[in-house]
Amino acid sequence: MKEYIELQTQFCSKIDIKKICTFDYETIIEGTFPIYHKSPRFIFVKEGKGSIVVDMVPYELKAGVLLSVLPWKCTQITDVKEPLSFEIVKYNYDVVADTLKSSSSIRDNLSVLKKLEETPYAFPQGDMEKEVEYLFLRIREEVGIESVMDFRERKSYEEMNVIMQISSLIIAFCRAIDSRKEASCKKVEACDNRILILRYIYMHLSEKMTLEKISKQFYLSRSSIRMYIYEKTGLTFHELVNEMRIMKTLNYLLYTDLTLEDMAPILGYVDAAHISKVFSYRMENKITNYRKTYQKVLNIMNIEERKLAYQLVEYISRNFQEEIQASFVADRFGISIEDMNRHLMIQVETNFYDFLNRLRINKACELMLCSDMPITDIAIEVGYSTVKTFRRNFIELRHVLPNQFRMVQAELVN
Incomplete structure (x- = not known):
């Protein structure tokens, strides 16, 4: 009998x-x-003493080690x-990440979130270890212990306080990484990167x-890829994508008014009807009934800013x-260029021009792989007025010339 990864x-x-x-x-x-x-957890x-493998990379386990495991x-x-x-703290990553992104020091907060992607392993020592112990204690005192059903009476501002403690835990984890003097893991020589697909x-997902x-x-x-996903999860590719989207959908239903x-x-x-169809099939419940049952449980997000x-x-x-400029888009939405870039940093973690170039270069790569269009025509098709500008941005994002990219990809396919 086939054993799937849980x-x-x-x-x-x-x-x-x-x-x-x-x-x-x-x-x-x-x-x-x-x-x-x-669900992510610390x-x-x-x-x-022991060993753990996270996405094919082994790490040593011993007293004082702090692990950060992200979704999937x-x-x-x-x-x-x-x-x-x-001691385990599970948390809702989307809620915590959105709160961090929405705070004033956006650049620092985005770098903190990106650092969580770099490694799941930290070994805080001295005062850092004491700080981690204190934060775990504070969270326990606030929410109780799940397995023994030690649920405390809900205190005022509980959600916001918990989010602040988890944010502090994320910062402590990142500081421990920065101060680490020794390598904490040994890479697998023949790493099967398929495990990163999920x-x-x-x-x-967007x-x-x-x-x-x-x-x-x-x-x-x-x-x-299709076979690997099925062998590991028992789901088809489309079932897996829908499963992940349902996860995100539940968060938006619970925590926003969108x-x-x-x-x-x-x-x-595709549209609202597509959401309803997938949700009803997976949850065996109408999406309107689900939202009516649970409603929005937090008021920590500025909904209008999120919509914008x-x-x-x-x-x-x-x-x-098209030939769109930052000033034109900002004027269209009635905001300054600075405010527009702030909103974009929160949502896509980059400013207007970097986001615009990323979209254009991605489309250019698609056209180079799926058509015989000349490079010049592709540059114009994706929105650049000159081939020179296109090449400069392509090299910046792909680190090769457009024609070299096309050649290499063609060789890989063949």
């Missing part, structure tokens, strides 16, 4: 799906099977020399996700092949 639930709590954070203990006395985590090792990362404890005791899909696109990204055939029309382009759906950011991204994405 897909963990997306919710922080098995009891209350509205919770944005939970605290718990866990003890491991032997190795575990691989698991894909839908794992603080209190006792024991795959983990497996491969060795337990001494029984391992953990994380890649999750990070690009785009049109196809097997062909993933094939070019990982240099694998579409059939091999309409289905607003959500569709953000989450990669989505509208900006959608407008630029639809019109990047």
Whole structure:
């Protein structure tokens, strides 16, 4: 009988799906099977010795180690020399990340979020370790202990306080990484990067996700990607994409007032009807009934600002092949160029011109791979007025000349 990699639930709590954070203990006395985590968590090792593999990279486990596991990362404890005791904080990444992005120091907060992608492993020592212990204690005191149903009476401002504690934990984790003097892991020599496919899909859900696109990204055939996904999850490619989109949809239903029309382009759906159809099939419940049952559980997001950011991204994405300028787009939405760039940094983590060039170069790559159009015609087609500007931006983003890119990709296909 085929054994698939377990897909963990997306919710922080098995009891209350509205919770944005939970605290718990866990003890491991032997190795575990691989698991894909839908909900992110911090794992603080209190006792024991062993090894864990995160996306094919091994790490040592011992007292004081702090792990950060992001959505759709795959983990497996491969060795337990001494029984391992953990403190675990699960949290809603989208809510925490959106709060960080919306704060005043956007540049620093974005770099913090990107650092979480670099490594899941930190080993805080001295005052840093004490700070981590303190933050875990504060979170436990606020939310209780999930496994023993130690649920505390809800305090005023609980959600905001928890988000602040998790944000502080993220900063402590990043500082521990920066201060690390020794390499904390040893790379697998023959790393099977297919395990990164699920994380890649999750990070690009707002785009049109196809097997062909993933094939070019990982240099694998579409059939091999399709087979790998099914072998590991028991889901077809389209079922997996819909599963991930449903996760995101639930978050938006719980934590925002966005309409289905607003959500569709953000989450990669065709339209509002497409969301309703996929949701009803997967959840066996109408989306209107679900929202009516749970309603919005937090008021921590500025909904109007979020809508404006989505509208900006959608407008630029639809019109990047035209001669659009930053001043024109800003005037169209009645804001300054600085405010427009701030909204774009929150939503796509880049400013107007970088986002515009990224869209154009991505489209150019698609045309070079799928057509015989001359480079000059492609440059004009994607919105550049001169080939010189096109080449300069192409080299900046792809690190090769357009014609070299076309040649290399053609060789890979053949």
